[in-house]
Amino acid sequence: MEQPGTMAIQVPEYGTQAACTSRHASEPESSRGASADPRDLEEFMSWASRSPSVRQWLAQLSELCGARVQNEGERKLLQIEFDRLGISVPDSNENAHGEVKEHECPSIISSTSADEDWPDNDDEDEVSLDLDADGSIELSTSRDGSVAAGDYFLLQKRSSSLESVHSQIDRSFAISYNDLVVKEVIGTGAHATVHAGEWLHMPVAIKMFNTDVRSSARRAGRIHEMLLAECQVMSSLRHPNVLLYMGVVCNDVEHPLCIVSELFTGGSLSNWLEQNAFDPVTSLQIALKCARGMLYLHSRSVPLLHRDLKSDNILVDARADRVVISDFGLSVPEDEVALDNRIIGTVQTMAPEVMVGAAATPAADVFAFGVVLWELFTHRKAWEHVPAATIMYRVLEGNRLPLTCPDTDGADAVPEVARIPPAIRELIACMWHADPAQRPSFLTCTSTLSALCASHSALI
Incomplete structure (x- = not known):
């Protein structure tokens, strides 16, 4: 699955790869990757300005920011979304109809994830382009994925980075890759793939981070930081x-970075809801266990904010008797959240104040848990098939997922909301309050859900 913020473009017309590669091959290894030859950027921009595919792509983006935008509010919301994606389309290159002038090439500013490999092409080398906001470029090619001699500096950088990560992790948690038995894939994400496996003859989940010796130093460093942060939290x-x-x-460069944890055979709550019939008592019990886990996180001496609570990040066993909160890659102690000014998380569960750049608080996790509750009692995906920018616009305008059945059926009708018990419906509405200060705490949520579990009649 491709992470929001990652742009992949097929580039069969770009014919200057050999020139760029040969020029880099003739440079000393110490100079490669540290700063890019400006000629590379000039060649790329010259190609991009002539490419019909790029012009069409940019024209579609500018049209979204032009003719199809009905008011200034929508324009601002789209700009927020484009900022998250790392895309910039200057107004100076648009005419009154929102079209891009063909003789000019708009700037493309990379996001924090814009250095993913481009898609494979049977007739071309695989190209990995890392375009930074300051114009620096790192370009490497390979047909078979092997490490060329010219890529040796990347191997050295990763080795140095690994030593730094390993030195900051408690040695008592170090595991040798050779002690693992890696089995089938049970989950995939933007930064990692999760396998079932064994460690010391015990079933485990193995989260392998998607990096190799050919990853750019910036991307590899970012993944190492994510690994370190998640390990320190967990x-x-x-x-x-x-x-x-x-x-x-x-502790080595020959094997992928991995986090080893307990294995849950039921997979994510999102998948479990798709595969199992609705039962209000089961949904309520799952909700209570989730709330208890979040209450624990928020009750630490310094509350730990999850910042990406969603059904994909909740794991269950086959019968949903055991339920756990997972994926702490974006988690941060509350007293450190002000140091991170990024808009991060998942739009479908993101609180409105976070959408506009405010720092996350415990109330933002409560808002997200309201979406999880909605999915638990409808067995539907939140905002399914709705574009991210549209979700942001609706939420910031005060709209929420439906909690009651409309009088007439429409495209957005969700008849399953009739299953939501009145007490749960009232709790969700409070959790989605526009004012974070008016949302209940997880202590209140847990107390309410505990009381409902004790009296199943409240589910009617």
């Missing part, structure tokens, strides 16, 4: 409704 957590962290593989 190693300090112990609760029945929080995923148990067992250890990490990060």
Whole structure:
């Protein structure tokens, strides 16, 4: 699955790869990757300005920001979304109809994830382009994925980065990759692939981060930071409704970076809801266990904010008897959240104040949990098939997922909302309050759900 913020473009017309590669091959290894030859950027921009595919792509973006935008509010919301994607389309290159002038090439500013490999092409080398906001470029090619001699500096950089990560992780959690038995894939994401496996004859989940020796130093460094942050968070957590962290593989360059944790055979809550029939008691019990896990996180001496709570990041066993909160890659202690001014998370569960750049608070996690509750009692995906920019516009305008059935059926009608018990419907509405200060705490949510579990009649 492709992460929001990653742009992949097929570039069969770009014919200057050999020139760029040969020029880099003739440079000393110490100079490669540190700063790019400006000629590379000039060649790329010259090609991009002539490419029909790029012109069409940019024209579609500018049309969204022009003719199809009905008011200034929509324009601002689209700009927020484009900023998240790392796309900039200057107004100076648009006419009154929102069309891009063909003789000019708009700037393309990379996001934090814009250095993913471009798609494979049977007739072309695989190209990995890393375009930074300051114009620096890192370009490398390979047909078979092997490490060329010219890529040796990347291997050295990763080795140095791994040493730094390993030195900051508790050695008691270090695991040798050779002690793992890696089995089938059970989940994929933008930064990692999760496998079922064994460690010391015990079933485990193995989260392998998507990086190799050919990854750009900037991307590899970012993934190492994510690994370190997630390990530091998970190693300090112990609760029945929080995923148990067992250890990490990060001590060599021959194997992928891995986090090893307990295995949940039911997979994510999102998948479990798709595959199982609705039962209000089961949904309520799952909700209570999720709330207990989040209450634990928020009750630490410094509350830990999850910042990406959603059904994809909740794991269950086959019968949903065990439920745990997982994926702490974006989690941060509340007293450190002000240091991170990025808009991060998942739009479908994102609180409105976070959408416009405010720092996350415990109330933002509560808002997200309201979306999880809605999915638990409808067995539907939140905002399914609705574009991210549209979701942001609707939420910021005060709209929410439906909690009641409309009088007439429409494209957005969700008849399953009739299943939501009145007490749960009222709780969700409070959790989605536009004012974060008016949302209930997880202590209140947990107390309410506990009381409902004790009295199943409240589900009618």
